Amino acid sequence: xxxxxxxxxxxxxxxxxxxxxxxxxxxxxxxxxxxxxxxxxxxxxxxxxxxxxxxxxxxxxxxxxxxxxxxxxxxxxxxxxxxxxxxxxxxxxxxxxxxxxxxxxxxxxxxxxxxx
Amino acid sequence: xxxxxxxxxxxxxxxxxxxxxxxxxxxxxxxxxxxxxxxxxxxxxxxxxxxxxxxxxxxxxxxxxxxxxxxxxxxxxxxxxxxxxxxxxxxxxxxxxxxxxxxxxxxxxxxxx
Numbered sequence: 001x002x003x004x005x006x007x008x009x010x011x012x013x014x015x016x017x018x019x020x021x022x023x024x025x026x027x028x029x030x031x032x033x034x035x036x037x038x039x040x041x042x043x044x045x046x047x048x049x050x051x052x053x054x055x056x057x058x059x060x061x062x063x064x065x066x067x068x069x070x071x072x073x074x075x076x077x078x079x080x081x082x083x084x085x086x087x088x089x090x091x092x093x094x095x096x097x098x099x100x101x102x103x104x105x106x107x108x109x110x111x112x113x114x115x116x
Numbered sequence: 117x118x119x120x121x122x123x124x125x126x127x128x129x130x131x132x133x134x135x136x137x138x139x140x141x142x143x144x145x146x147x148x149x150x151x152x153x154x155x156x157x158x159x160x161x162x163x164x165x166x167x168x169x170x171x172x173x174x175x176x177x178x179x180x181x182x183x184x185x186x187x188x189x190x191x192x193x194x195x196x197x198x199x200x201x202x203x204x205x206x207x208x209x210x211x212x213x214x215x216x217x218x219x220x221x222x223x224x225x226x227x228x229x
Contacts, residue, residue, distance in 0.1 A: 033217065042120075042206050042220035043159075088159065103149060103172050104208075104218060106159035 003027075006089055006107025012115040013079045021087060021110040022073035029091030032065050032072040033104065037086045046087075047074070079112075086111050118143065120209050120221035128227045134195040137224045141188050141209030147171075148190040149218060150182060153204040162205075165190055194226075202228045 006023045013019055023032075031050055035043035047058050049065035049072060056063055062075045072091075076083055090104040121140045129135050141148050149172075150162040161174040165184035182192040188209075194201055204223045210216035 035220075040222075040225075042122075042208075042222045045217055045219060048217045090159075103161040103164055103174065104151075104159075105161070106151075108158045 004089060004091055004105055004107040006110055008110055009108065010111040010113065012113050013083065014115045015080060017079050019076040019079050019083070019112065020073060021089075022071060023089035023091070023107045024071040025091060025105075026070065027091070027093070028069040029093055029105075030069075031092040032063070033090045033092065034061075034063050034072070034074050035088045035090060037088060037109075039085075043088055081114060084112050084114055120207055120219055122205075122207050122221040122224050124224060125222065126225045126227075128229065129197050130229055131197055131199060133197050134193060135197060135226060136191055136193050137205055137207075137226075139190045139192075139207030139209075139221060141190070141207075142219055145209035145211055145219075146188050147210045147216065148184055148188065149208045149210070150190070150192050151206045151208065152176070153206055153223070154202075159206070162192065197228045199228050202226060 004023050004025050033048050034046045036046055037043040047056050047063040052069045053067050054065040060077045064073055086109045088109050089107040092104050123138045147166045149164040151159050153159045162176055163170055163182050164172040168184045179195045184190045204225050206220050206223045208218035208220045210218045
């Protein structure tokens with residue numbers, strides 16, 4: 001089945017640093033979504049990407065939909081303490097057009113922690 | 117607009133019992149998807165409902181079932197619970213268009229003892 005490889009698995013950040021993470025797949029996706037999940041909560045949608053090559057920003061977050069449609073990356077600039085959490089990428093393939101949509105395939109997540 | 121709501125938030129059940137979880141989507145959203153999240157397997161797709169019909173299903177045993185009502189609210193049921201069913205069960209809603217953004221609820225934390 002379809003799988004997403006998300007890296008890095010974890011990373012430590014110091015306030016003010018830029019952060020990068022990415023997801024790759026052997027399959028093509030029509031949509032890439034990036035989520036953040038805090039402990040005890042559901043994932044919160046950060047950015048949605050719909051076209052190959054698309055670059056989209058949401059405040060300090062920037063994400064890109066890879067040209068091959070098999071990868072995506074997320075950058076966080078000038079990190080702050082509240083950026084700590086687990087970030088997930090998710091790819092979606094349409095089953096067919098005309099109202100149907102595919103399920104989300106998730107990466108295993110990138111855990112952001114504060115440097116001790 | 118209110119977000120996706122799920123009830124109950126926490127549940128403790130015994131092996132062999134069954135459980136029903138509820139999800140109310142964002143107003144106007146007609147698609148509801150269910151996911152299971154565990155530390156080992158991550159987030160895995162269970163099924164998706166649209167207009168009271170199951171439109172897509174993941175690789176879970178038949179003990180996992182769901183339904184959707186005419187007001188788009190959805191329930192999922194797990195029968196004959198096993199220890200391995202302990203997980204965070206997440207519901208996500210989206211508009212009917214293909215590739216729509218999915219918005220998640222807070223989840224129901226199920227513990228099977």
